[in-house]
Amino acid sequence: MSDIRRTILWVIFGFSMVLLWDKWQIHNGKPATFFPSATPAAAPEPQRGANAGPSAGHGSVPSASSQAAAPGTVPGAAPVPTQGTEPQVHERVTVDTDVYRLQFDSEGGTLIFAELRKYADTADKAKGFVLFDQSPTRVYLPQSGLIGGAGAGGLPTHKTPMKLMPGPRTLQDGQNTLSIRFESPDLGGIKLVKTWTLKRGAYDMVVRHEVVNTGSTPVAPQLYLQLVRDGNKPPGESSFYSTFTGPAIYTEAKKYHKIEFKDIEAGKIDIDKSATNGYVAMVQHYFASAWLLPQGAQREFFVRKVDSNLYSVGMLAPLGTIAPGASQAVEARLFAGPEIEKTLEALTPGLELVKDYGWLTILAKPLYWLLDHLHKLLGNWGWAIVALVVLLKLAFYWLNAKAYASMAKMKAINPKIMEMRERLKDNPRQLQTEMMRIYREEKVNPLGGCLPIVIQIPVFIALYWVLLSSVEMRNAPWIGWIQDLSSPDPYFILPLLMTASSLLQTALNPAPPDPVQAKMMWFMPLIFSVMFFFFPSGLVLYWLTNNLLSIAQQWLINHRMGVPLRLNLPKFKG
Numbered sequence: 007m008s009d010i011r012r013t014i015l016w017v018i019f020g021f022s023m024v025l026l027w028d029k030w031q032i033h034n035g036k037p038a039t040f041f042p043s044a045t046p047a048a049a050p051e052p053q054r055g056a057n058a059g060p061s062a063g064h065g066s067v068p069s070a071s072s073q074a075a076a077p078g079t080v081p082g083a084a085p086v087p088t089q090g091t092e093p094q095v096h097e098r099v100t101v102d103t104d105v106y107r108l109q110f111d112s113e114g115g116t117l118i119f120a121e122l123r124k125y126a127d128t129a130d131k132a133k134g135f136v137l138f139d140q141s142p143t144r145v146y147l148p149q150s151g152l153i154g155g156a157g158a159g160g161l162p163t164h165k166t167p168m169k170l171m172p173g174p175r176t177l178q179d180g181q182n183t184l185s186i187r188f189e190s191p192d193l194g195g196i197k198l199v200k201t202w203t204l205k206r207g208a209y210d211m212v213v214r215h216e217v218v219n220t221g222s223t224p225v226a227p228q229l230y231l232q233l234v235r236d237g238n239k240p241p242g243e244s245s246f247y248s249t250f251t252g253p254a255i256y257t258e259a260k261k262y263h264k265i266e267f268k269d270i271e272a273g274k275i276d277i278d279k280s281a282t283n284g285y286v287a288m289v290q291h292y293f294a295s296a297w298l299l300p301q302g303a304q305r306e307f308f309v310r311k312v313d314s315n316l317y318s319v320g321m322l323a324p325l326g327t328i329a330p331g332a333s334q335a336v337e338a339r340l341f342a343g344p345e346i347e348k349t350l351e352a353l354t355p356g357l358e359l360v361k362d363y364g365w366l367t368i369l370a371k372p373l374y375w376l377l378d379h380l381h382k383l384l385g386n387w388g389w390a391i392v393a394l395v396v397l398l399k400l401a402f403y404w405l406n407a408k409a410y411a412s413m414a415k416m417k418a419i420n421p422k423i424m425e426m427r428e429r430l431k432d433n434p435r436q437l438q439t440e441m442m443r444i445y446r447e448e449k450v451n452p453l454g455g456c457l458p459i460v461i462q463i464p465v466f467i468a469l470y471w472v473l474l475s476s477v478e479m480r481n482a483p484w485i486g487w488i489q490d491l492s493s494p495d496p497y498f499i500l501p502l503l504m505t506a507s508s509l510l511q512t513a514l515n516p517a518p519p520d521p522v523q524a525k526m527m528w529f530m531p532l533i534f535s536v537m538f539f540f541f542p543s544g545l546v547l548y549w550l551t552n553n554l555l556s557i558a559q560q561w562l563i564n565h566r567m568g569v570p571l572r573l574n575l576p577k578f579k580g
Contacts (some may be wrong), residue, residue, distance in 0.1 A: 097170050101186060103177040103204050105343070107134060114164030115188030115200040117148055120342050122209075122293075126481050128242035137293055137342055145316060146235040146288070148295060148340050150215065152198060152227045153322065161227055162190035162198035182206045195221020209343025210298070210353055216335040219328040226327045229336055231297040232320025233288040234312060237267040240290045249291040249474065250362055253319035255307055257284035262359035264289070265319070270311050280306045286319045287341075287360050292477040292492075294360040298339040298353065299323060344477040347374065361475050369468035377472060387491055388484025391473065391544055395551040398469070399559070402462050406556070411563055415450045466552070470545065479544045491544035498539055500546040505535035507553035514560055 097112035109119035120138035127133040138146050151163035162168070171187040183205055190198040197220050203212040219225050239251055253265045257278040269275060278284070282304055287296035299305055299321065306322040325334045341353060345361040363370035376397070380390040399406070422444060430437040444450075473479060479491040487497055495501060508531035538546050 096167075099170060099175060099186070101175050101184065101204070103184060104206055105209060106204065108204075110170075110186055110188075110202070112168050112170045112188065114149065114151060114162075114166055115168045115170075115190075115202075116150075116164050117202070117340075122343060125293075125344060125477075131481070135293070137295065144236065144238070144241070146233075146295075148231075148233055148297070148342070150200070150213065150229065150231045150297075150338070152196065152215075152217065153230055154194070154227060160194045161196050162193050166190050166193065166198075168198075168200070177204065177206060192220050194225075195219060195223070196225060196227060209349065210339045210341045212337055213340055214335060214337045216333055217325055217328060218333040219330050222330050224327050224329050227325055229323045229325055229338075230320055231286070231299070231323070231338055232308075232318045233286060233295055233297065234316060234318040235288055237315045237317055243291055251290045252288070253309055253317065254287045254289050254360060255284065255309070255319065256287070256356040256359065257281040257307075258355070262356060262362075264362070265309055267317055270309055270317055275309050277307050277309065280304065283355070285354060285357060286321055287357075288319065289360045289362070292345055292475075292480055293343065294345055295340065295342040296357060296360065297321060298341065298357075300337070301354070303336075345475070346477060347371075363468065363471045363475060366464060366468040366471060369465055370472050373465075373469050374472045374476065377476075378478075381478070386484065387479055387482040387544070388488065388547060391491075391548050392551050394469070395548055395555065398465065399552070399555045402465075403559070405461065406559055407563055412450065415448060419444060419448050419450060469548065473544045473548055474542065479542065482544075484543065484547065488543050488547075491547070492542045494540050495543050495546060500543055500550055501535065501539040501541075504538055504546055504550040504553060505532070507550060507557065508535055511553060511557055511560075514557065514564075 098118075099110050099112075101108045101110065105122065105124055107119075107121040107123055108117060110116065111118045117138060118140045119136070121134040121136050123134040125135040127135050138148065140147055149164040151166065152161040153163075154161050168188040168190045171189060173187065174184060175186075177184045183203055185204075186202040188200045190200075197218040199214075199216040199218065201214040201216070203214070205211075215229055217227060217229075233253070237252075243249070243251075250264055252267050253270075254263060255265065255277050256262045259281065260278050263277060265275060265277070282302050284305070284307070285296050285298050286307060287294055297320065304324055307320075308322070309319045310317070312318050323336060323338075325336065328334045339353070341350075341357070343349070347358045347361060350358040350360065359367075373394070377390055377394050380393045380397075381387055384390050384393060423441060426440055426444075427437060430440065481489075482491045483489045484491055487499065488495065509528070512528055512531055538549065
């Protein structure tokens with residue numbers, strides 16, 4: 007009976023892997039392998055979308071002359087404008103800090119390039135990882151500007167030519183902050199002064215928007231903050247494991263909400279329209295960006311499709327009525343960096359959720375906390391993974407002991423079951439009755455080997471997501487040939503060892519009486535092990551360590567119970 011149930015579990019697991027593989031293919035923009043769909047992927051057009059203005063609406067972007075909107079207009083009704091189409095002279099400046107190499111454009115005072123100096127590029131380890139970029143093949147930008155309110159005409163936007171003010175461009179030793187200042191011309195009776203302040207060791211930038219009313223009537227503009235990117239997967243990301251790429255919105259009411267690009271296409275968006283808290287973000291594997299406003303400040307959220315393969319997520323913030331000659335300033339923050347939990351937690355409530363563990367967050371967060379402390383103790387992420395698996399096996403020792411004890415009993419009575427199946431193969435009802443009698447006499451629970459293992463599955467799935475999501479694994483060495491725990495083993499040594507350990511585990515388990523089931527028990531580990539050849543080394547190390555400890559415990563329990571250590575090798579003939 008336990009063999010049948012174990013086979014059913016393998017079949018369910020196998021079918022789940024088929025579905026998962028299909029989802030991977032679709033998620034990576036490829037046709038489904040097993041359940042194909044007729045829906046074609048949208049062709050990327052980043053060049054045209056790079057100049058598209060941010061809009062809270064879904065219509066065409068209006069010209070500068072039609073950008074006025076009533077105050078308090080909800081996103082989706084009033085678009086955020088572009089600034090006309092006449093050619094402008096751009097002044098670009100490169101800025102260096104201890105963590106960034108940035109490039110700003112005087113058009114809109116916009117950050118158009120961000121290289122994270124402490125995180126190596128996937129393809130070229132000598133270069134830093136590029137997060138923001140504006141090129142013919144890739145668009146990912148933070149943008150901000152003003153949208154018209156009562157009394158406002160054409161206002162400064164991210165397309166407005168601005169003046170770059172003089173000042174230092176490199177964060178010097180002993181200097182903790184560096185500021186880059188842009189000033190717009192007088193437009194619609196309003197002047198915008200945008201100041202970027204960079205801090206030593208920090209991945210959040212303070213972006214101060216000072217709005218000066220230079221006209222003769224009161225104005226009530228709104229500040230827009232948005233993140234624009236194409237819908238392509240990040241360069242170099244593996245197709246063998248799926249991670250989320252796209253917009254996300256957080257509010258205290260609806261919590262963290264990921265938005266798939268395909269849902270934006272279909273108009274299936276359910277978000278808070280306004281709140282006095284929360285943020286907007288663009289998320290990808292290991293890295294994220296987010297616009298943050300002060301807690302308590304009113305904001306309205308929007309998500310939209312800008313172009314055929316360009317999407318934006320953002321916020322509108324009312325600035326109130328500004329009297330003639332007066333000014334109003336809003337300090338927003340732009341986070342652009344690695345998804346390190348402690349850093350994210352310190353910036354604003356809920357920002358740590360961009361490091362997404364899914365529905366197992368409640369288990370994953372304490373596992374990450376323990377992994378982080380083990381790393382501090384051991385100084386190596388690979389050995390921290392090994393130590394964490396050892397601690398988990400110790401925590402589940404007695405539960406596993408019951409499972410392996412049940413397997414050992416099943417292995418001991420397996421010859422009786424095999425003989426009985428042969429003798430009563432023409433009388434299945436009597437065979438079932440006799441098998442249940444033997445189980446009762448030998449005090450064997452057919453489910454005893456399955457249930458303890460099933461209970462532990464959520465913990466190990468949570469650990470899987472911890473290892474897959476943690477940027478700390480990126481370019482982190484273990485030993486010898488493993489110099490990056492986030493990349494596949496270059497020589498396939500770990501996957502081969504994991505395959506061997508999976509086959510050894512199968513050999514130590516009781517052989518199913520049914521020959522078909524016995525063959526399946528051997529084929530399944532081989533099939534699943536193929537995927538591990540393309541998994542990150544850290545994940546394979548985790549599974550290999552778990553397999554080896556399971557084998558050791560199973561052998562120990564069999565030895566204590568006096569069950570001979572016999573390998574049930576496959577018999578594929580006949």
